[in-house]
Amino acid sequence: MERFREKVVWITGASSGIGEALAYAFSREGAHLVLSARRTERLEQVRANCTGPGKVLLLPFDITQTDCHSTMVAAVIEHFGQVDILVNNAGISQRSLAQETLLEVDRRLMEVNYFGVISLTKAVLPFMLQRGRGHLVVISSLLGKFGIPLRSAYCASKHALHGFFDALRAELHDQGIRVTLICPGWVRTEVSMHALRGDGSEHGIVDPSIAKGMDPNVCARRILNAIHKRKAEAYIAGPEKLGIYLKRLAPGLLHWIVRRLPIQ
Numbered sequence: 001m002e003r004f005r006e007k008v009v010w011i012t013g014a015s016s017g018i019g020e021a022l023a024y025a026f027s028r029e030g031a032h033l034v035l036s037a038r039r040t041e042r043l044e045q046v047r048a049n050c051t052g053p054g055k056v057l058l059l060p061f062d063i064t065q066t067d068c069h070s071t072m073v074a075a076v077i078e079h080f081g082q083v084d085i086l087v088n089n090a091g092i093s094q095r096s097l098a099q100e101t102l103l104e105v106d107r108r109l110m111e112v113n114y115f116g117v118i119s120l121t122k123a124v125l126p127f128m129l130q131r132g133r134g135h136l137v138v139i140s141s142l143l144g145k146f147g148i149p150l151r152s153a154y155c156a157s158k159h160a161l162h163g164f165f166d167a168l169r170a171e172l173h174d175q176g177i178r179v180t181l182i183c184p185g186w187v188r189t190e191v192s193m194h195a196l197r198g199d200g201s202e203h204g205i206v207d208p209s210i211a212k213g214m215d216p217n218v219c220a221r222r223i224l225n226a227i228h229k230r231k232a233e234a235y236i237a238g239p240e241k242l243g244i245y246l247k248r249l250a251p252g253l254l255h256w257i258v259r260r261l262p263i264q
């Protein structure tokens, strides 16, 4: 199956986890890839493991350095001439109680997970609008739909993405731009290792929920299906997906369950 043959797909956070798995999945389906993240050697490994017929451009940068975003976009346009799909995947998580989290850590989570994402999106958009087509994909989280303990700033950053991209979807629909918000549940990646504690240090632990989480390659395949179907929103998760429906149908029950979740 080559549903994305010759499409130019830009994936941020492609050096590990879901982004890495997305690179392999898009590569198998014939896409040309732009892979971004900070760790250049990891990106090189990912490129070496891409087996598809498409070309791969590595573009390492820190998503919080928003001053460089227009230069990065210019480099992609120079190389491939267009961006068909931007997958905003780069992100970090949190493992700390709200009252023990320094405000600068709250800000850091917003810089990476929200401002970095909307800045890159705004830099890519003029080129999509010029062509009258393009697809903006955002890797949010189930925690973009409801909150759990130890993730206050993380949940806030993901909820903010839904507000921004729901509005943008409505603004751009008639101009040929599609927006897909992906909400994964637990996925077996490095996310909890790099999650920030209240003082800004790294958590450095693979949490049990993450260790038992979905295989990132399965997650990536399901994300590609949602993108192909141009879904507005997709929940890619195990039983934790129930939280979405409880929030709508029985919010009191969800709040009761969330209070009793094991703290991790």
Ligand SMILES: NC(=O)c1ccc[n+]([C@@H]2O[C@H](COP(=O)([O-])OP(=O)(O)OC[C@H]3O[C@@H](n4cnc5c(N)ncnc54)[C@H](OP(=O)(O)O)[C@@H]3O)[C@@H](O)[C@H]2O)c1
Binding pocket: 012, 013, 014, 015, 016, 017, 018, 019, 036, 037, 038, 039, 040, 042, 061, 062, 063, 064, 089, 090, 091, 092, 093, 112, 139, 140, 141, 142, 183, 184, 185, 186, 187, 188, 189, 190, 191, 192, 194, 210, 213
């Ligand atoms: N795993 C889960 O259970 C889960 C569930 C729901 C949603 N998500 C979301 O999925 C996305 C991917 O996370 P993951 O689970 O695959 O974790 P991961 O393995 O830790 O991957 C995170 C990626 O983001 C990149 N990144 C982090 N900070 C960055 C920065 N300042 N600038 C540029 N790139 C940066 C990392 O690359 P470098 O360190 O090389 O920069 C890495 O490639 C995140 O948005 C996360 O919130 C994950």
